[in-house]
Amino acid sequence: SSGINAEYGYVKMFTNFFGVKTADLPIVYLADTSKQSENLAKTKDITESGVAQLIEDFLAGTAETSAPKKEAEDELPEDWESRSLKYLTSDNFVSYVTTPERAVLVMVHKESCPHCVKMKPIWEDLAEKYKEHPTLKVAELKSSNVAQIKDLTVQKVPTILFYPTQTGSDLSTAVEYEGDRTLKGVEEFIFTQLSKNKDEL
Numbered sequence: 248s249s250g251i252n253a254e255y256g257y258v259k260m261f262t263n264f265f266g267v268k269t270a271d272l273p274i275v276y277l278a279d280t281s282k283q284s285e286n287l288a289k290t291k292d293i294t295e296s297g298v299a300q301l302i303e304d305f306l307a308g309t310a311e312t313s314a315p316k317k318e319a320e321d322e323l324p325e326d327w328e329s330r331s332l333k334y335l336t337s338d339n340f341v342s343y344v345t346t347p348e349r350a351v352l353v354m355v356h357k358e359s360c361p362h363c364v365k366m367k368p369i370w371e372d373l374a375e376k377y378k379e380h381p382t383l384k385v386a387e388l389k390s391s392n393v394a395q396i397k398d399l400t401v402q403k404v405p406t407i408l409f410y411p412t413q414t415g416s417d418l419s420t421a422v423e424y425e426g427d428r429t430l431k432g433v434e435e436f437i438f439t440q441l442s443k444n445k446d447e448l
Contacts, residue, residue: 277305288312321389332374333386337395340388341418344410350383350444352437355406357390362428363405369430373437382412383441407433411444 273293279286288310290301304310327334335343335353344351354370356363374385393401398418407424422440426432 275301277301277310279305286312321392330374331378331385332371333384335386335388335392337392340392340396340399341416343384343386344418344421345416347413348382350412350441351386351410352383352433353386353388353408353410355388355390355393355401355404355408357404360404366405366428369428369433372430373433377437383437407436409436409440411440413444 271291273291275290275293275298277288288301288305290297292298292300301310305312321336323336323338324334327339333343333351343349344353352373354363354366356366358364370385370387377383377385390401390404393399396418405428408421409424410418410421424433424436426436
């Protein structure tokens with residue numbers, strides 16, 4: 248469940264995701280993450296008995312449920328390739344990350360995810376720092392595109408993937424970054440991966 252309080256940070260991301268207006272607060276949501284749709288129940292009765300009733304009805308299947316607000320359909324901007332941070336969608340993802348002469352570091356993110364928002368400035372700094380690199384390109388992909396990309400599996404956001412040079416058409420060659428979400432941590436990861444591929448920083 249998620250409690251949304253307008254006094255706390257990231258409230259805009261949560262309210263956008265749940266489709267909540269400030270006037271609706273305070274509110275309690277209960278989500279079944281095993282379902283992709285019609286998986287949210289809510290109550291404005293935030294007393295102990297009110298929340299307990301929501302849980303009881305939800306587990307019994309009698310609670311009124313709805314689907315999360317869908318992200319807007321992603322469109323490929325005309326200047327996507329000229330940007331320091333390359334903008335990828337389901338239309339250009341495979342062709343871009345599998346081009347033999349480049350290595351690509353991609354962050355899969357969602358605009359309503361607090362961790363993703365925190366990571367975005369770091370990602371933009373990385374893209375700017377490596378924009379002149381002969382082989383490495385830094386890119387982003389909104390998670391709403393994942394379902395349309397064959398053989399791309401993402402379990403969480405943000406997910407950071409490194410596609411080495413000579414990937415060919417095989418997306419399984421990607422290496423997932425599991426370290427700290429810091430500039431230093433990601434740069435160490437970049438250095439390790441480029442060294443393995445005999446690319447120079």
